[in-house]
Amino acid sequence: MDVFTAVKERRSIRKFLKKDIPEEIINKLIDALIWAPSAGNLQSRKFFFISDEKTKGRLASAALNQGFVSEAPVIVVCCADIAKASPYGQRGIELYALQDVSASIMAMMLVAHEEGLGTCWVGAFKDEEVSRVLGLGNMFRPVAIVPVGYPAKIPRPASRVSRTEAVEFR
Amino acid sequence: MDVFTAVKERRSIRKFLKKDIPEEIINKLIDALIWAPSAGNLQSRKFFFISDEKTKGRLASAALNQGFVSEAPVIVVCCADIAKASPYGQRGIELYALQDVSASIMAMMLVAHEEGLGTCWVGAFKDEEVSRVLGLGNMFRPVAIVPVGYPAKIPRPASRVSRTEAVEFR
Numbered sequence: 248m249d250v251f252t253a254v255k256e257r258r259s260i261r262k263f264l265k266k267d268i269p270e271e272i273i274n275k276l277i278d279a280l281i282w283a284p285s286a287g288n289l290q291s292r293k294f295f296f297i298s299d300e301k302t303k304g305r306l307a308s309a310a311l312n313q314g315f316v317s318e319a320p321v322i323v324v325c326c327a328d329i330a331k332a333s334p335y336g337q338r339g340i341e342l343y344a345l346q347d348v349s350a351s352i353m354a355m356m357l358v359a360h361e362e363g364l365g366t367c368w369v370g371a372f373k374d375e376e377v378s379r380v381l382g383l384g385n386m387f388r389p390v391a392i393v394p395v396g397y398p399a400k401i402p403r404p405a406s407r408v409s410r411t412e413a414v415e416f417r
Numbered sequence: 418m419d420v421f422t423a424v425k426e427r428r429s430i431r432k433f434l435k436k437d438i439p440e441e442i443i444n445k446l447i448d449a450l451i452w453a454p455s456a457g458n459l460q461s462r463k464f465f466f467i468s469d470e471k472t473k474g475r476l477a478s479a480a481l482n483q484g485f486v487s488e489a490p491v492i493v494v495c496c497a498d499i500a501k502a503s504p505y506g507q508r509g510i511e512l513y514a515l516q517d518v519s520a521s522i523m524a525m526m527l528v529a530h531e532e533g534l535g536t537c538w539v540g541a542f543k544d545e546e547v548s549r550v551l552g553l554g555n556m557f558r559p560v561a562i563v564p565v566g567y568p569a570k571i572p573r574p575a576s577r578v579s580r581t582e583a584v585e586f587r
Contacts, residue, residue: 250423250531254449254524277580279424283523286540288575294584302587342560343540345512349519350538353453354424357527361420368520370456370513381587390512405458410447414464417472417551 248361257356258404260365261315263396268320272362276323276395279358283350286343291332292351293387295324302380309376310369310392319394324377325352326387348390355393365398418531427526428574430535431485433566438490442532446493446565449528453520456513461502462521463557465494472550479546480539480562489564494547495522496557518560525563535568
């Protein structure tokens with residue numbers, strides 16, 4: 248699948264089939280996370296792949312009870328790595344690390360779409376509860392939860408701003 | 418080009434040819450920015466496409482004198498849109514908006530690579546100076562500067578952490 252098509256056709260998937268993801272595709276998703284750019288190549292990011300049913304349920308509960316999250320075969324909890332980002336100080340921790348993680352997520356989402364998988368970028372959750380469920384400690388900050396699985400329902404495209412609203416030329 | 422190849426082969430480009438980007442490719446880049454996911458579909462982001470030589474020079478200077486920035490035919494200044502993010506409060510402004518912008522940048526970078534263009538995610542710059550150069554005011558926060566152009570030199574791949582360092586399974 249070409250990149251432009253993947254970008255335009257990817258949707259946020261909130262309904263998943265009960266079907267496991269083959270290991271070689273999981274490895275492609277991981278490679279996508281790894282090969283996204285990162286500030287100063289510090290790679291200030293860490294990803295937890297959760298497939299344990301009980302842990303998935305607790306994560307869905309921490310995500311303000313968004314039940315669909317736990318229906319995916321895998322939940323990827325995407326974290327900023329505070330220690331790795333710290334050479335750049337506050338800017339590293341509060342800006343670069345968030346960008347590092349986000350670039351990884353977007354790369355993974357597009358590769359997932361290419362492989363016929365669906366994903367959803369979930370930002371609404373209780374940070375402390377996610378940290379407690381996974382025992383993250385102070386050095387990993389969860390910044391997104393991404394359920395990944397084969398889509399059971401593909402929604403219509405969300406509305407988008409026009410090119411003239413999105414961009415200004417100077 | 419398939420997505421996985423684009424993710425793995427994209428490099429940070431810091432040397433550009435003196436060659437303009439056709440309008441239809443610029444439009445594809447803009448579509449990539451637009452079609453990236455965003456929290457609550459608020460699309461808390463705005464992009465300034467700079468091709469004016471004088472402004473490019475001032476931006477390179479604001480980017481701690483990284484001269485290569487102004488050698489690209491276009492510099493995309495990527496901003497969080499504070500007003501659009503504010504329905505989600507501080508979390509919207511300090512987390513979701515940064516993720517919205519980052520998802521857009523990554524989508525644009527991959528489409529750019531597919532089109533034979535090079536990009537570089539520049540995070541080191543003086544925010545206030547960039548704001549002043551573009552007259553951004555308080556409602557747009559510049560969070561990345563991305564020069565875009567045809568690569569004059571493609572560097573070797575940067576080192577990356579292993580899969581076992583990047584990911585933990587639970």
